[in-house]
Amino acid sequence: MTSGTEVRSAAAFLPQGIVEDVCFEVESGRIRSVKHERGELAQRRLGLLVPGMPNLHSHAFQRALVGRAEHRTIQDPSQSDSFWTWREEMYRIAQRLDEEALFSVASLLYVEMLEAGYTSVGEFHYLHHGPDGVAPPERGAYGRVLLEAAAEAGIRMTLLPVPYFTGGFDRPADPRQRRFLHRDAEDFLQLLTGLAQDVKRSGARLGVAPHSLRAVPLRILEDILDGAREVLGSSHPIHVHVSEQEAEVESCLKATGRRPVALLLERFEVGSSWCLVHATHVDAAERAALAASGAVVGLCPSTEANLGDGHFAFEAYLDEDGLFGVGSDSHVTVDPAEELRHLDYQARLRRRRRGVVARDGDPPRPGITLWGRAQTGGAQALGEKVSGLTPGALADWVELNLEHPRLAGLAPAAALDAFLLGSAPGAVRSVWVAGRPVVEDGRHPLRDAAERRFRSAMKQWTVEG
Amino acid sequence: MTSGTEVRSAAAFLPQGIVEDVCFEVESGRIRSVKHERGELAQRRLGLLVPGMPNLHSHAFQRALVGRAEHRTIQDPSQSDSFWTWREEMYRIAQRLDEEALFSVASLLYVEMLEAGYTSVGEFHYLHHGPDGVAPPERGAYGRVLLEAAAEAGIRMTLLPVPYFTGGFDRPADPRQRRFLHRDAEDFLQLLTGLAQDVKRSGARLGVAPHSLRAVPLRILEDILDGAREVLGSSHPIHVHVSEQEAEVESCLKATGRRPVALLLERFEVGSSWCLVHATHVDAAERAALAASGAVVGLCPSTEANLGDGHFAFEAYLDEDGLFGVGSDSHVTVDPAEELRHLDYQARLRRRRRGVVARDGDPPRPGITLWGRAQTGGAQALGEKVSGLTPGALADWVELNLEHPRLAGLAPAAALDAFLLGSAPGAVRSVWVAGRPVVEDGRHPLRDAAERRFRSAMKQWTVEG
Numbered sequence: 001m002t003s004g005t006e007v008r009s010a011a012a013f014l015p016q017g018i019v020e021d022v023c024f025e026v027e028s029g030r031i032r033s034v035k036h037e038r039g040e041l042a043q044r045r046l047g048l049l050v051p052g053m054p055n056l057h058s059h060a061f062q063r064a065l066v067g068r069a070e071h072r073t074i075q076d077p078s079q080s081d082s083f084w085t086w087r088e089e090m091y092r093i094a095q096r097l098d099e100e101a102l103f104s105v106a107s108l109l110y111v112e113m114l115e116a117g118y119t120s121v122g123e124f125h126y127l128h129h130g131p132d133g134v135a136p137p138e139r140g141a142y143g144r145v146l147l148e149a150a151a152e153a154g155i156r157m158t159l160l161p162v163p164y165f166t167g168g169f170d171r172p173a174d175p176r177q178r179r180f181l182h183r184d185a186e187d188f189l190q191l192l193t194g195l196a197q198d199v200k201r202s203g204a205r206l207g208v209a210p211h212s213l214r215a216v217p218l219r220i221l222e223d224i225l226d227g228a229r230e231v232l233g234s235s236h237p238i239h240v241h242v243s244e245q246e247a248e249v250e251s252c253l254k255a256t257g258r259r260p261v262a263l264l265l266e267r268f269e270v271g272s273s274w275c276l277v278h279a280t281h282v283d284a285a286e287r288a289a290l291a292a293s294g295a296v297v298g299l300c301p302s303t304e305a306n307l308g309d310g311h312f313a314f315e316a317y318l319d320e321d322g323l324f325g326v327g328s329d330s331h332v333t334v335d336p337a338e339e340l341r342h343l344d345y346q347a348r349l350r351r352r353r354r355g356v357v358a359r360d361g362d363p364p365r366p367g368i369t370l371w372g373r374a375q376t377g378g379a380q381a382l383g384e385k386v387s388g389l390t391p392g393a394l395a396d397w398v399e400l401n402l403e404h405p406r407l408a409g410l411a412p413a414a415a416l417d418a419f420l421l422g423s424a425p426g427a428v429r430s431v432w433v434a435g436r437p438v439v440e441d442g443r444h445p446l447r448d449a450a451e452r453r454f455r456s457a458m459k460q461w462t463v464e465g
Numbered sequence: 466m467t468s469g470t471e472v473r474s475a476a477a478f479l480p481q482g483i484v485e486d487v488c489f490e491v492e493s494g495r496i497r498s499v500k501h502e503r504g505e506l507a508q509r510r511l512g513l514l515v516p517g518m519p520n521l522h523s524h525a526f527q528r529a530l531v532g533r534a535e536h537r538t539i540q541d542p543s544q545s546d547s548f549w550t551w552r553e554e555m556y557r558i559a560q561r562l563d564e565e566a567l568f569s570v571a572s573l574l575y576v577e578m579l580e581a582g583y584t585s586v587g588e589f590h591y592l593h594h595g596p597d598g599v600a601p602p603e604r605g606a607y608g609r610v611l612l613e614a615a616a617e618a619g620i621r622m623t624l625l626p627v628p629y630f631t632g633g634f635d636r637p638a639d640p641r642q643r644r645f646l647h648r649d650a651e652d653f654l655q656l657l658t659g660l661a662q663d664v665k666r667s668g669a670r671l672g673v674a675p676h677s678l679r680a681v682p683l684r685i686l687e688d689i690l691d692g693a694r695e696v697l698g699s700s701h702p703i704h705v706h707v708s709e710q711e712a713e714v715e716s717c718l719k720a721t722g723r724r725p726v727a728l729l730l731e732r733f734e735v736g737s738s739w740c741l742v743h744a745t746h747v748d749a750a751e752r753a754a755l756a757a758s759g760a761v762v763g764l765c766p767s768t769e770a771n772l773g774d775g776h777f778a779f780e781a782y783l784d785e786d787g788l789f790g791v792g793s794d795s796h797v798t799v800d801p802a803e804e805l806r807h808l809d810y811q812a813r814l815r816r817r818r819r820g821v822v823a824r825d826g827d828p829p830r831p832g833i834t835l836w837g838r839a840q841t842g843g844a845q846a847l848g849e850k851v852s853g854l855t856p857g858a859l860a861d862w863v864e865l866n867l868e869h870p871r872l873a874g875l876a877p878a879a880a881l882d883a884f885l886l887g888s889a890p891g892a893v894r895s896v897w898v899a900g901r902p903v904v905e906d907g908r909h910p911l912r913d914a915a916e917r918r919f920r921s922a923m924k925q926w927t928v929e930g
Contacts, residue, residue: 067875070831070883304814306819333888353547354771365536405915417535422532422798423803
């Protein structure tokens with residue numbers, strides 16, 4: 001897009017609310033100005049523009065797992081099906097994926113994300129080594145595969161390489177985790193340094209994602225955060241899985257005398273660079289401290305429900321003005337509207353009333369609160385300073401078709417409610433990244449090619465499906 | 466379809482499980498035989514066929530409400546937003562809908578249902594009179610509008626006219642309910658008799674749906690069930706709203722000394738003709754008695770979540786071998802897969818493990834249990850004796866595209882899991898009713914026309930949206 005291009009919309013979700021007749025001036029991929037302007041050229045106007053949603057937590061390779069892990073394949077009758085049995089299945093696939101298959105899986109996934117309204121993705125990336133557990137010929141090759149797939153699809157990427165060392169608090173890693181492991185902090189920091197150049201070249205961002213307190217001993221975590229600061233500067237994103245499972249909280253308590261979130265807050269300067277993913281099992285004190293810290297909680301409602309993790313006290317956290325964003329995580333669902341719907345509906349069911357999450361808008365509306373806050377938190381978690389559709393922000397937006405039959409006849413703010421609180425297949429008409437449309441008429445131009453590659457990659461697993 | 470037509474599929478969900486290479490012989494709209502047959506003409510084969518899902522609870526006119534009732538329009542600060550404030554909003558729209566608008570709304574709704582995989586619908590129909598609360602010129606006209614819309618779209622209809630008399634236990638109806646009311650049992654039974662001919666002519670089914678114990682005094686309910694038996698025979702469907710809200714349970718206890726489900730079971734022969742809609746707030750004894758009764762519980766997960774009703778103890782009810790089906794109710798979502806996903810995910814979150822609902826299949830799979838049981842329960846609730854894809858059953862099925870990228874490379878049973886447990890937009894390729902395709906390539910041929918009519922009907926409410 002050449003400098004100073006103008007884009008007109010019938011309505012747009014601006015920081016002050018949903019406003020009709022808005023003209024954006026775009027320069028170098030960012031919004032230069034936002035003006036109120038009655039559209040003369042109605043036929044060239046877009047529908048309702050909402051800021052593009054960041055997908056703050058993705059493990060791209062797990063897209064290959066969807067549908068394959070809903071029945072018990074591990075025949076240990078003493079164990080009921082849980083996060084931990086699912087993880088066995090995930091390891092089984094993780095051990096076999098090569099670079100070509102990963103590219104095929106990630107390509108289709110990023111097309112799916114864009115079509116659903118995600119405009120950026122945080123890749124919590126721990127598949128570092130070849131199927132035999134040693135580094136592939138070119139160090140960092142799997143990370144580069146993800147960068148390449150994102151660049152091809154046109155989604156913004158924040159690559160978050162994962163240091164991973166142990167199989168639990170004071171327990172060594174097991175052989176099925178060998179593709180994820182580094183020898184020591186230094187070994188991981190070499191990978192990070194190597195990736196920094198490629199990331200810069202591809203226009204992506206780089207952060208670091210210590211897998212979890214159970215996989216990264218505190219002493220090594222300190223070295224890694226110090227080292228990462230040298231490589232990446234002081235405000236790069238730091239993501240960590242935390243308190244997804246009660247068993248993890250118990251092990252941490254046993255090993256350290258602290259609950260995981262309390263321990264992180266005590267030992268590190270957890271602030272606006274941080275994203276704590278899941279944080280499902282926090283006590284009230286941890287939740288309030290987390291809200292006050294300025295860090296983002298990364299909620300992944302469809303994955304957390306699929307894995308039976310438990311309930312995050314979302315409505316209480318909103319009362320404490322906590323920041324949050326959403327991620328599709330294992331990709332059982334790739335749809336920001338559905339993630340937000342799960343959050344809202346679970347809160348309504350817990351409180352046995354409606355309007356539980358609505359805080360913003362006049363009158364307050366769930367759509368404004370859910371989409372607005374998830375976009376703000378997600379942008380921060382992925383390292384973007386400005387969120388929303390405002391001068392200086394990225395020209396990343398999602399166009400909802402106001403003539404779509406699930407939205408037709410509604411005022412724009414009500415249309416956003418209808419989009420989020422009911423399934424509205426096909427309501428996303430176009431998706432723009434850096435001021436350019438990457439999805440038009442609901443379809444990404446690479447969908448057909450990505451589907452073909454994906455199907456062919458999936459053929460190898462058919463017999464076990 | 467001429468008699469004896471054959472339809473071949475790559476795989477089909479039969480009573481014994483998912484079987485590959487299945488040929489159905491169809492005659493007069495029903496399945497005559499099911500054979501295992503390797504498809505010679507691969508290009509003419511369908512993908513995975515699953516039995517068409519009955520939508521056992523619909524209030525068609527509420528489709529006009531979607532998106533309009535998520536913000537508080539009733540400014541009574543003493544009341545928090547709830548089912549009851551939503552109902553005010555619903556009454557506001559219900560009072561204004563005329564026959565033409567109802568037809569437009571229902572037409573699009575039935576197209577949406579078919580495209581999503583519902584092949585039949587139970588219309589819990591209480592909009593009997595004109596906007597001024599008196600009968601329209603032709604008695605039963607609104608019911609006929611629904612029959613006509615269903616016939617045009619090609620969805621099976623079980624029309625369930627609703628007797629409605631009081632505004633609560635020992636409380637008269639209020640003016641906003643005037644379109645729903647009949648003077649007495651006799652007045653309602655005249656409507657029922659009048660509709661019986663039209664229903665028969667259109668190939669639909671007819672039942673009766675006493676609105677709820679709070680709207681139909683027990684004495685009148687007895688007269689109506691006796692009268693309906695004379696008009697419709699002994700095994701017509703009987704649907705009733707019950708225990709959706711705690712306030713309703715409390716009022717019933719106060720007025721009668723019994724909880725609503727306990728009272729129904731005590732006073733009526735609740736059995737296989739009955740469908741108790743919602744039954745959210747049942748105690749363990751009511752739940753077990755309900756499961757043993759042979760009646761169907763009509764679950765409407767998306768509406769119940771949207772309204773903040775509360776949790777039905779689904780996994781406990783499955784342990785008791787209770788029958789259930791699903792309904793889209795207020796139509797905030799029109800998607801059987803999403804309804805079933807909500808049920809499963811809520812059960813996983815309550816139990817904090819996976820595979821909570823999986824009971825059928827070898828190994829047990831959530832997809833088989835959810836789709837299979839909801840289809841069986843739904844068929845029974847709508848008055849169909851035979852369910853599933855088996856000789857003698859209706860030739861109503863949904864074809865899932867096994868090449869769809871969310872299902873590609875999966876064995877058919879895993880594909881059903883992936884379809885239900887993640888959003889898979891476009892995975893429904895064709896939908897058949899009575900052995901004929903009514904949806905092909907994911908699209909109903911009347912969609913465009915139905916959308917145009919709907920948009921034009923919705924225009925009148927835009928300013929208030």
